[in-house]
Amino acid sequence: MLHGGKLVVVSYETSRTPAAFYQLLLNEQVTVLNQTPSAFEQLQQVEAAFDSSSTEATLALRAVIFGGEALELSRLRPWLQRHGDEQPQLINMYGITETTVHVTYRRIRWEDVEQGRGSMIGRAIPDLQLYVLNNSLQPVPIGVAGQLYVGGAGLAAGYLNRADLTAQRFIQSPFTSEKQRLYQTGDLVRYLATGELEYLGRVDQQVKIRGFRIELGEIESQLLKLTGIQACTVQVFADAQGVRRLVGYLVQQEGSDWETGSLRRQLQADLPDYMLPSLFIFLNELPLTANGKLDRRALPEPESSLAQLELEYVAPRTPLEAQLAAIWSEVLQRDKIGVHANFFTLGGDSIRSIQIVAKAKEQELYFSLQELFQYQTIAALAAHLQTQKPQVIVQATVLPFGLLSEKDRQKLPADVEDAYPLALMQAGMVYHGQLNADNGMYHDITSYHLEAEFNAEYFQQAIQLLAAEHPVLRTSFDINSYSEFLQLVHKQVQVPFLIHDISAMTEMEQREELLRWIEEDKQQVLNLAEAPLIRVTIHLRGDKSFQFSLTCHHAILDGWSVASFVTEVFTVYLKLLQGQQDNLIEPVTHSYHDFVALERTQLAAADEHLYWQEKLANYSVTPLPVWSSTEPEEEDVPQFTLALDTETARQLRKLAQRLTVPSKSILLTAHLAVLTALSGQADIITGLVSNGRPETTDSERILGCS
Template identity: 40%
Template sequence: RTEIEGLIGFFVNTLVMRTDLSLNPSFNELLPRIREMALSAYAHQDLPFEMLVEALQPERDMSHTPLFQVMFALQNAPMSEIELTGLTVSSLPIESSTAKFDLTLSMESTTTGLVGGWEYNTDLFDSSTIERMTGHFVTLLEAIVANPNERISQLPILTVSEQQQLLVDWNDTQVDYPQDKCIHQLFEEQVDRTPDAVAVVFDNQQLTYRELNCRANQLAHYLQSLGVGADVLVGICVERSLEMVVGLLGILKAGGAYVPLDPEYPQDRLSFMLEDAQVSVLLTQQHLVEKLQNHQAQVVCLDTDWHFISQLSQDNLITEVQATNLVYVIYTSGSTGTPKGVLIAHKGLLNLVLWHQRTLKITSSDKATQLAGTGFDAAAWELWPYLTAGASLYLVKSEILASPVNLRDWLISHQITISFVPTPIAQELLSLEWTTESLALRYVLTGGDKLNQYPPASVPFQVVNNYGPTENSVVTTSGLVVAKKQDQTSPSIGRPIDNTHIYILDKDLQPVPIGVQGELHISGAGLARGYLNRSELTQEKFIPNPFNNSKFKIQNSKLYKTGDLARYLPDGNIEYLGRIDNQMKIRGFRIELGEIEAILSQHPGVRENVVVAREDIPGEKRLVAYFVSQFEQTPTTNELRIFLKEKLPQYMVPSAFVSLEFLPLTPNGKVDRKALPVPDSHNTQLAVNFVAPCTPVEKVLADIWANVLHLEQVGVLDNFFELGGHSLSTIRVMSQVNETFQMKLPLRHLFTAPTIAELAQTIESTCGTDSTASGNEITSVNLQAEVVLDETIKPLNLVYQPVSEPKAILLTGATGFVGAFLLAELLQQTQADIYCLVRAANLSAGKQRLQETLKAYLLWEESFSERIIPVLGDLSQPLLGLGDEQFHLMARNIDSIYHNGALVNHVYPYALLKAANVRGTEEVLRLASQIKIKPVHFISTVSVFSSDEYFKLEVVQENDPLEHSQGLLAGYTQSKWVAEKIVMMARDRGLPCSIYRLGRITWHSQTGVWNPNDMFYRFIKACIQLKSAPEMNSTVEITPVNYLAKVLIHLSQQPKSLGKAFHLMNSHSAPWSQFINCIKSFGYPLQQLTYEDWQALLLRNTQISSDNALYSAISLAEDNTTSESTPNATSSLKFDCQNTLNGLADTGIRWPEVDEKLLQAFFANFSKVV
C-alpha cells in the first residue's frame, strides 16, 4: 500500500479460522473444505483482529487470548537475500521466552522439506507432552499420505512405541492363579490350618474359624435340601451381624449364589429385586419378614429357625460348583427406572481375593473391618480376602460410622490393621489427627467415589485408592496415594490389578494418547457375565474386545464400557475424571439419574422432570430434581420427598426440588441441563403454613417480593432468603420499597427483618418518626458493650521470644485482593512457609483456590507452590474451625500471624458480620496466646474513625484512642471497630500486636489489576455504564495495592513496630474531576450530573437492568456520606502517618504521585476486561 511504503515494521494480521469436521469426513473430503474456508478468510484478511474481537465481544479471560488459543503459521514464501553495498547481511533467529498463545506450530518450507517448531504455554504443557504431540502429528501425516480416503476419526495418531506402551506394557498384569477352586473351598482350607483362630467379631460376640465353618455347613445342608445348587440364586436380607456372615458363607457352600438385599432399601425396591432375581430361597431375620413381600421364595429366618438348622451335619459339603459358576448377583442403578442385576462368577472374585492378599501381604495376624452395606459390592471385598487368609474380621456397628472421630478411636482401640472406608468417610477420617501410639493400622483402603484430597504426610499408615464398577468384581485399578504431583488436582486411581486390562478409548474405540481423556474400558478375569434378564443391555455394554493379544492369556474376550471418563498419566497411573452420561456416585453408590426421574414421574402431580447432579460448591455434590406440575397446585417438597423415600434408598432422594413452568430444551429437542437454574435462586417450596398479607404495607411488600423473586404468592412469614433472595435481589427489593414508600431505608434492614411481617413493622415504625431516617435508631448496636475478650487470652506465664526469621507464618484472608498481595510479598520477602486459612472442600481445592487467586492478580510464580500451605478453616467458627488438635498444632508451629481476613460486605448489618470479623479476631488472638507467644499484625481500616466526633479533629493521629463509635452506620465498619478494640485489649494484656489501618486500596501501579468486586471499582464502572457521573468537589485517595503490601510487610518485620498503630494510605490524592477527565480520555462519554440527579438515574436503571455494577452502586447512592467506598466518604478527614513515615525512613520506599501514568495503568487494564 502506498500509505505504508515508507514504514518499517512487522505488519502481520491474525486470521481466525474454524475447521468443519462434521459428518466424519476422509482427508480427501476435508481438504476442499479447508481450501474454501481458507480462501474465504484470506478475502477478509484486511479486517484487523482487534476489530473482530471488539465486534464479537467474547467473554474475556486474562488466562488466554479471545476467539482462539491455537496458532498455525506457515512460512511458504522464500526469503530473498538482502544485499547492501559494502555490507554483509545475515539473518538472526529471534529468541522468544514467552508464549503468545496456548500452542503455536510454526512451519517453514525449505529445500529439504518442511521444518517446524512448537511454542507453548508451560502452564498447560510440559516438554514431554509436546514431544509426544510431535510424534502424534507425524504419525497422522504419514497415515494421511498412506490412506487419504480413510475417515479422519479412524486414522491413527499413536506412535508404534506408544501403542506398545498403552495396549501391551501397561496391561502386562498376568499372574497365574488356581482356576479350579471356589471361594468357600479356600475358606475350608484355611479352617484346617487355623481352626481355633478368631474369624468374625461383632460387638461382644465372636466365632472361630471352626465355629463359623460348622454353622455355615449346617445352613448349607439345609439349603441343599431346599434345592440350592450351582447358579441357583438365594436372597439374603440380614442386618450386620454374625448371622450375615454365616448366611453368605452357607449359600456359597451349598453351591448357590447370593443376592444381597440391604434392609435399608425401600420395600418397593426390595420387592422388585426379589421378583427380578426369582430367588427360590430367602434368608432373613424375623423382624424383617414383613418388609419382604410379594415374592414366592421360601423364607428362612436365621435367628428363629436356627433351632432346627443347628441339628444338621457340621461336615463340609461336596458340590459340583466350579469357578465359572455365579458367586453373587448385586443390583445397581438402572437408566430405565429399574435396578439391574450384575452377574459375578467365582473366578472374578477369586482373582480379586488372591490379588488383594498378595499385594497387601494379608496374614493370619491381620485384623480387618467390614462396614459397607451388603448391597454395596465392596462388602464382598471386605469379607473374602480375610476369611480365606486366617485374619480376624470385625463387623462395625452403624453408630460408629456416624462419626469419623469415633471410627478413628474404634480402629485404634481394636488394633485394626487394615480397613476399607468409603471415600466420603475416608476424606473426613484422613483429615483427623493420628498418633502412632497403640496404632496397628497398616492400610486404609478407599473407593466408591472420586477421592478429592491427598492425605497429610503425617498419617502413620498407607492410603490405597481403588476404582472399579460392579461389573468387574469390585476392584479394577488400585494404587497407593503418594505426594501430590504439581499437575494433578486429585489422586490417581492407580493401575489395573492382576489379570485386568484397561483401555482408554475415544467414541470410535480408538486408543487416546497419554493425558487425553477417553472412556475407560475393562477386560480381564473379573468381568461379569452380564446383566440378569437384560440381554440387550448386556450386548450394548459388553462388546467384543478388539485388542486381544497373544502375549496374554485373555480371560475374557469382551470389553466392558464403563461410561467413566479417565486419562493415562505419563507414569502409567490413571486419573478418573467423572461420568460420561448422567450417572454419578454418592457415598460409594452409583446412581443412574434416569431411575430417579422414572420414579418421580409416577407422582400424579408431576408432568415431566429431570434430575441432575450439581456441584455448585466445590466438593459438595448433590441431587436436584426439576419438575413441571401436572396441575395448578404444585406439589410441595415434603410431598415429593416422602413419595420418593417410599420407593428409593435415601441416597437417591434429591436434596432440592425446583418447580418450573417448563423444562429448557436444546435446539435438537433434548433437555438443556446447562440452562437449569441454581436451586437457591428459585422458590423450591411454597411455605407449608401460608399466611396471607393483611395490612396495606404487607400487601405492597408481598407484590414487590413476588415480582422480584418471580413467585405467584408470598406469605408474611416467608423468609426472603429461603425463597431464593440473594444480594442482588435484595438491592432491587429495597430500591422498590424506598421508591414506593418514599423512604431511604438502608439495605441492611432486609437482613435484620427478612420476613414481610418484620419488614412491614420496620417501615411502619420508621414512617411514624421520620420517613427519611437512616434507620440507625431501629437497629442501633451498643458497640462498646460488644468489646469483650476472653479472660484466658493473655500471655499467662509465657514470655515473648522474638523470632528474627520466622519459619511458619499464618495469613488469613489470602484469597482476597489485599491478602493475595500480602501473600506474594511474604513469599518474596521471607523464607517462611505461609499457612493460609481458607474455606474449601479439601486441601487440594484450598491450594487451587489460593493459586488461582494469585494468577488472577498476575502474582503467581511456580516457586511459590511448595511454601503455600492451605489450612481448612472458617473465621466464623470457634477455634477458627480447626478443631482442638489442629488448633494446638498450629499454636505450636506458627511463629507470626497476619490477620487480614474478614467478611467484607457493606450491606450486611453488624449481627451478620460479628461471627467472622469480631469472634474470628478473638480466636486469632487465642491462637497467638497459646503454647508460645506470637506477634499479631492486624489489618484494619481508617473507616473506624468515621464517627462524627473525629470530623471535629484537625488530624486523626495514629496513636489516638479509638473511643467514639456513634455515627458508624455500616455493619462492616462497626465490626472492624469492635475487632480493633479487642486487639487493643490483647495488646494491653501483654500480647505483641500491631494495627495497620488501610485507606482506599486500589489497583497495581503498573499492571492496573484491581479487585472487580471493590465497591469503588464498581462505582466507576456504574458511571461508565450510565454514561454519567455525579459532580463532587472531593479528592480521591489512591493507594496502589503493590505499594501497600510492600510497606506493610516491611513495617511488620521491624521489632520496634510492635505495639503501634499505622495509617497506611497514600499522602497524595487526586480530585474527582481528574478521574472524570481520565475516563473520557479512554473514549467513554460522561455527562456530569448533580449527585441527586445521578442517584435518580441509577435507581431508574436498576429497575430495568440486572447489571451487577448498577446493583452494587445502589448502596452507594442510598447515602454517599456514610459509605466508605464513595469518593468523599472520609476525604475531609486528615490522617497522621508519622509512625509509618518513621518506619520507612532510610528505605527508599515512597508513596507514588497520583499522576496520569498511574490513572492510565488502571483504565488501560479496565478497558481490556470490561
C-alpha cells in the first residue's frame, strides 16, 4: 500500500461464491492474490469456464500466493496449461501462526508439475532456521522424513494462559548454547538434494490401511491426472465393523462419466491395490471452511451399502458359491457379498485371509492362502476349486505336555500347566541371547505416548486378565533340566507394573528422562528362567497424558504379537473405564503350543528335507565387504527410512503388475542385485521373515514368536 497499491477487502458472501469472486478479480483488476489451494481450485474451474466463453476482460494477476494448507502441485496443471508459469507467478508459502505466519517460500514452475514433484515448500525466509529431526531430536539425512522444527526471530512467545502446551510445543534448542527455542510443528517433511523442503503431511495423521502406510496426496495426484477430474480429495473412513477404507470425493468436468469401477481399473496401472479407494463419491464441488480450506467434516459419509462398491451385487449361483459367501460374510462381517466382489476391496487382509481358510476347513472345504490370494472373488475361487481335487489336511489336536517325553514330564514343577519344546526361531534367540548375555540382544522395549485418562487399578487389571488368557505371557524357559530346551507355562504370574510420575517436568526434560529410563531398562535384562518375560512401565506426563512402555523378551512376542497384545490391553482397559465387567476378553481357542507342534511335524517330514537339500545343493556363502575392523555397538548402527520419489515408485509398481508379482518381490530382487554387486557372485543366499501362524479361526490373536 505504501507503493500505491490498493487492498481489496472481500465480503464473506463473495468469498464463498467462486463466480462472484472471479468477477471481483476482474472488476478490481487484482494483481496479487493470496488464497488457500482449495479455494483456488474452485476459482480455476470458474476461470476456465469464463475464459472459454468470453473475450472481454482478463485477469491482471501478477502473483498468486498459496498458503493455509498443503498444495498438491498436480492440481495446478489446468491453470498452468492455460497461463504458463510467468504471468502470473505462482508462489507456495508454508507457514504457521506460532511463527508469525510464513516460514518458507517456493516459486512453482511448469516443470514441477510435469515431473510429478510433491508438495514443495522450498526454503526458509531469511530470519528463521529450520531443522528436520527424528524422535530423538537428531537431524535426519537428506531424503529421510522427519519432523520440522522452526527457530528464529519470528517465533511466538507461547500460548496465552497455556503454560503446559507452551512447554510441550516450544522447546529448548539442542543445537545452541544460548537460550534459543524451537517450535515443534507436528509436520512431516524431508530435505531434497537441492536444499529445498518437501511437505509430506502431519506427524499425527499418518494413514495406515491393511498394514501399509499411505500418503493420501499421492492418490489424489494420480486422480487429478485423469481426464475430466476437476478436483478431488481422498479420506479414510471406518465402517460399522471398524474396517478402515479409502474413499475418494471427486468433482468431474461437464460431460465426464467416470464411475467407481472404471476409476479403480485406471488407477491400478499406477497404484498398488491397498491404495485404491474402495468407493468414490461424486460432488458438484468440494466443501470449504470459512477460511477457504477443505472442510473434511462437511464431506458426506459413505454409505455401507454394497451398491457403492466396485461391482453390483450378484447373488451366489451354486451351492459352492453360497458356502463361500457365507464364510466371507462371517469373517468380513457383512450381510451379503456378491460373487464378483473383490476380497481386498471388501476389507480383506492377510489375517482375515487366514480366518477364511480356517473357517472353510471347518466345513471340509480346503484351499490354501496362495489360492485365495490368486482368486480374489467368490466366483473365481469357486470356479478354481471345482477343477481341483480336494486336498484334505487334518491337523491333530495336541494336548498339554503332548510334545514331551514321559521322563521330562515327571520332572516338571507343580505350578506348570503345560510345557513344550522351543520353536527353531526361539531356540536361535535363546542361544544367541545366552552367548551375548550382557547386551540384551532380544530385550525389546515398545513405548507409546498417549493422550488418555489413566487409572492404575484398571490398567493393571487389564494386563493381568491378558496374562491369564495367553499362555505365552506366563512362560519361562529351562535350558538345563530336561532332555531338550523347554518352555514352561505357569498357572499364575504377576506381571511387574511400575509407575513413574514425571508430570512436573518440561516436555524436553520428559524426553530426556524417558531416554535415560530406556537405557536403564536395557540393563535390567530379563531372566529367561523366570516368568513372566514381560513388564509394563507407566510414566505420567500430564493430567490426561502418559507414556506406556512394554518390555519383553523377543522369544515370546514377535512384532505382530506385540501389536496384538497392546491392542488387547487398551481394548480391555477402555471397557473397564466404561464400567464393563463381563465378557472383557474373548477366549482364544489355540495357542503357541499349536504352532510348535506344526513346526515339528514339518521338520520331521522327509519331503521337506529333500526340498531344501535340493534348493541349497552346492551353495556358497555370500561374502560381503567389511569397511571396519571393529564390530559396531547395536545402538551405533543407524537405521534410515528413505522415501522413493513418485516416478520411481510408480515404475516399480508397474513392473510388479507386468510381472504379476507383489511389489515386495521387486524390492527383494533389488536387494539380491545389490548383494550380487557387493559380493561379485551370482549365487546369493539371503534371509526373509515370514508369517508362520497356523490356519485356525483365531490365529491372529495367538501370541508368540513365529
